[in-house]
Amino acid sequence: MREICDKNKCTGCSTCLNSCPKKCITMEEDEYGALMPHIDEKKCINCNICRKVCPENNEIDLKEPLKVYAGWSLDENVRKKSSSGGIAWEMYHYIIKHGGIAVGTKFDNEMNLSHQIATNLEELEGFRGSKYMQSSIGTIFTQLKPYVEQNRKVIFIGTPCQVNGLKNFLKNKNIENIITVDLICHGVPPAKYLKEYLKYLKLNNKIDNVTFRGENNWHLTGYKKGKVIYKKHNKEDFFYKSFLNGLFYRENCYQCRYARKERVGDITIGDFWGLGEDIPFNYPTEDGTSVILVNTEKGKKFIEEIEDKIFLVERNLEEALKGNKQLNYPSSKNKNTLKFKEIYKTQGFEEAMKNIEN
Secondary structure, eight states: OOOSSOGGGOOOOOHHHHHOTTOOEEEEEOTTSOEEEEEOTTTOOOOOHHHHHOGGGSOOOOBOOSEEEEEEESOHHHHHHSSTTSHHHHHHHHHHHTTOEEEEEEEOTTOOEEEEEEOSHHHHGGGOSOOOSOOBOTTHHHHHHHHHHTTOOEEEEEOHHHHHHHHHHTTTSOOTTEEEEEEOOOOOOOHHHHHHHHHHTTOTTTOSEEESSGGGTTEEEEEETTEEEEEEETTTOHHHHHHHTTOSOOGGGGGOTTOSSSBSSSEEEEEOTTTTSSSOOOSOOTTOOEEEEEOSHHHHHHHHHTGGGEEEEEOOHHHHHHHOGGGTSOOOOOTTHHHHHHHHHHHOHHHHHHTOOO
């Protein structure tokens, strides 16, 4: 099959799928469980639009941060339920309250993680918390198009490669009404891995949500209708520990072009690791603190619009860079990454897991 870009560099962003005029591209799992584009040669007309829009075949429009803040939601309840102080929630909430559209990630009933559109506060609820795996973009870029054309306010939060995919898809559109927020990303495992792990734990069909942060911070927690069914600390849970140790990310994550101080989104958010170590920070941080990089004038204006909902302290870029290695360089492969992938390819997740010292 023809490649749209180098397979080892493909991020699975689905920009090609959303851009194909003949709808002949689907995202299918490769031998390692990672979503990759597949072209139906019978439908393809060789227009090469997929290659032209692919972010990996183009330069990235990057901006160095204009401002750097430490911050969190002023709402105590939001902070406890959210990751990193609840900044993302306040961004989503503001857009919804002002008649806009929020785009983030949530699980469906079968524990598939995907980007979805929220138009009201009820739909927004599932967006809470960090999800340490790759979300499926599906046709969300195409679904957003009518809102862009209606000039409705939109906020899109995702990994930098997903944000850049959206920008490439909308390249010839006026996107002043879209606020893009990229996450400080360590790398993403294929979503299939979590589903296979839950099956190993005999939790498939027994839970309807998973969290890694928030109320049960640093625990992999499985819920059924809000009740905790499974809870284990990251040092004891294989999947969580493997994520933190960089065992099984997509191949492209280990050579990520976005792991740098220059950013692709209007705003960048993540945990503010190392806050106060060199320069005193005399505020409580026990409920989580976000690092907020404001990268464009549009992003600056948006932060000013939500200032009454969040606590902000300006910090310097060097402090943020020192505490977050993914603002400097990509994650390194674990010593067992190749071994895990080779076993997975022939014997599946459970056998790969059992043969890895993590």
